[in-house]
Amino acid sequence: MALLITDECINCDVCEPACPNEAISEGDDIYVIDPDLCTECVGHFDEPQCVVICPVDCIPHDPNHVETESDLMSKYKRITGK
Known part of the structure; x- marks a missing residue:
């Protein structure tokens, strides 16, 4: 599954540079x-890494985007061209 950032985010800016897929960006109120x-x-x-580095533990799985390990690997290959 994809991950999501909850409104507990403190906008500390550590997750954005940690993401190897550049999937994290600044939103209106939170990342x-x-x-x-x-x-x-997966693949990296x-x-x-965002979960590992987040100081407030506000990055759970997104229940609206359920994916298997295989789905995530396919997405990794599509994104990276590998």
Whole structure:
């Protein structure tokens, strides 16, 4: 599944540069994750880097974008051209 950033986000700006797919950007009030670009770091790392680095634990799975590991790997390959 893709991830999402909740309204508990404190806009600390550590997640955006940590995302290898550039799926995180500034939203109107908090950072947002583009589900079309989020692979939960599959293909890049063993765990989502935004989740690892977030100081307030505000990045859960997005229940509206359920994906399997295989789906995430396919998305990674599409995004990176690998």
